[in-house]
Amino acid sequence: HWIVDKFGITNKHYPQIQEAASLLQQGEVVAFPTETVYGLGGQVKMDKAVEKIFQAKGRPSDNPLIVHIADNRDLDELAHSIPAYAYQLMDAFWPGPLTVVVPKKEDVLSDRVTAGLQTVAIRMPNHPAALALIKEAGVPVAAPSANRSGKPSPTTAAHVLEDLNGRIAGVVDAGETGVGLESTVVDCTGPYPVILRPGGITQENIVSIVGQASTDAVLKKEEKAPKSPGMKYTHYAPEAPLYLMEGKPAALQAKVEEWQAEGKKVGVLATEETAEQYHADAIITCGQRSDLESVARKLYTAIRSFNDSQVDVIIAETFSKDGLGEAIMNRLEKAAGHKWITS
Numbered sequence: 001h002w003i004v005d006k007f008g009i010t011n012k013h014y015p016q017i018q019e020a021a022s023l024l025q026q027g028e029v030v031a032f033p034t035e036t037v038y039g040l041g042g043q044v045k046m047d048k049a050v051e052k053i054f055q056a057k058g059r060p061s062d063n064p065l066i067v068h069i070a071d072n073r074d075l076d077e078l079a080h081s082i083p084a085y086a087y088q089l090m091d092a093f094w095p096g097p098l099t100v101v102v103p104k105k106e107d108v109l110s111d112r113v114t115a116g117l118q119t120v121a122i123r124m125p126n127h128p129a130a131l132a133l134i135k136e137a138g139v140p141v142a143a144p145s146a147n148r149s150g151k152p153s154p155t156t157a158a159h160v161l162e163d164l165n166g167r168i169a170g171v172v173d174a175g176e177t178g179v180g181l182e183s184t185v186v187d188c189t190g191p192y193p194v195i196l197r198p199g200g201i202t203q204e205n206i207v208s209i210v211g212q213a214s215t216d217a218v219l220k221k222e223e224k225a226p227k228s229p230g231m232k233y234t235h236y237a238p239e240a241p242l243y244l245m246e247g248k249p250a251a252l253q254a255k256v257e258e259w260q261a262e263g264k265k266v267g268v269l270a271t272e273e274t275a276e277q278y279h280a281d282a283i284i285t286c287g288q289r290s291d292l293e294s295v296a297r298k299l300y301t302a303i304r305s306f307n308d309s310q311v312d313v314i315i316a317e318t319f320s321k322d323g324l325g326e327a328i329m330n331r332l333e334k335a336a337g338h339k340w341i342t343s
């Protein structure tokens with residue numbers, strides 16, 4: 001049942017969407033593009049479908065999924081007690097890379113979607129193929145990123161197949177995703193929004209709409225009981241260990257040479273502005289530092305490509321945490337397992 005096809009994003013009717021939708025209706029799991037990363041979808045009411053998502057990904061069952069909707073009306077069927085500021089955020093950023101965590105209604109979702117929590121995470125993706133698929137299936141679609149648990153999220157259909165070929169019913173291929181990092185997850189159960197996972201919608205974006213937003217819940221280090229269960233697991237990691245290092249390229253280059261002298265093959269995760277200042281066993285760039293959107297878009301592809309280069313260790317440049325930099329550094333810190341080199 002492989003559905004691999006490229007299509008223009010203005011075209012609304014694709015045969016592969018119909019096939020994917022009917023697989024969803026039958027309780028199968030199908031990967032599809034969103035504007036952030038590819039998701040692995042299953043319909044929200046069927047335990048069997050949701051169970052298949054966890055199985056295919058190898059995902060721990062205590063980590064809840066995001067429910068994807070294509071129509072605002074679905075929100076009120078799934079959730080209750082939604083605060084006014086949450087509606088303001090949805091008005092401003094939906095469809096788009098914003099996920100709201102709100103109190104869930106009883107008996108409208110498989111309990112496995114929410115991993116036993118009383119809240120549900122909901123978003124409306126800004127991708128015509130995703131919206132068409134959800135509408136055609138006629139049910140909200142639970143979807144985590146379509147990678148094996150622990151790997152970088154997929155930004156192309158080829159990444160999905162690298163991880164999940166043979167484990168899922170199909171993938172709708174619309175080429176590369178746009179934002180490149182997962183949505184911003186915002187807890188909307190308290191008096192003001194609390195960012196649980198930074199993403200494409202920045203803290204500044206949220207503050208500009210509702211006046212305040214806390215990032216205190218975003219994990220800076222490994223902690224035992226984060227509010228968003230997914231934040232405690234290792235994520236986004238390449239096969240070789242990755243270290244973060246601040247400083248000028250010359251300082252990183254000195255570390256490269258130190259490790260090479262010990263017989264290691266060393267990779268550098270660089271940017272277009274700095275790449276030519278390195279001499280290493282693999283130098284992979286993730287966009288331009290002067291354009292953080294390009295870094296977000298290229299980051300996971302860059303991290304994945306080290307797996308083809310057989311390096312023993314990777315040193316990554318760092319970014320300022322302004323704007324989208326917060327989300328970029330959040331993912332890099334997880335990919336590194338919070339390992340830093342100090343010069």
Ligand code: TXA
Pocket residue numbers: 034036037038039040063064065066097099101114117119120121125143144145146181182183184185196197227228229230231
């Ligand atoms: O951009 C995205 O959000 C992508 C695309 C496919 O939509 N999806 C995605 O899903 O990144 P996933 O499962 O990889 O990440 C979902 C995150 C996890 O950190 C999870 O713990 C958190 O959302 N989450 C889900 N439900 C939650 C809830 N009720 N309360 C708190 N956190 C929740």
Ligand code: MG
Pocket residue numbers: 144145153
């Ligand atoms: Mg994920």
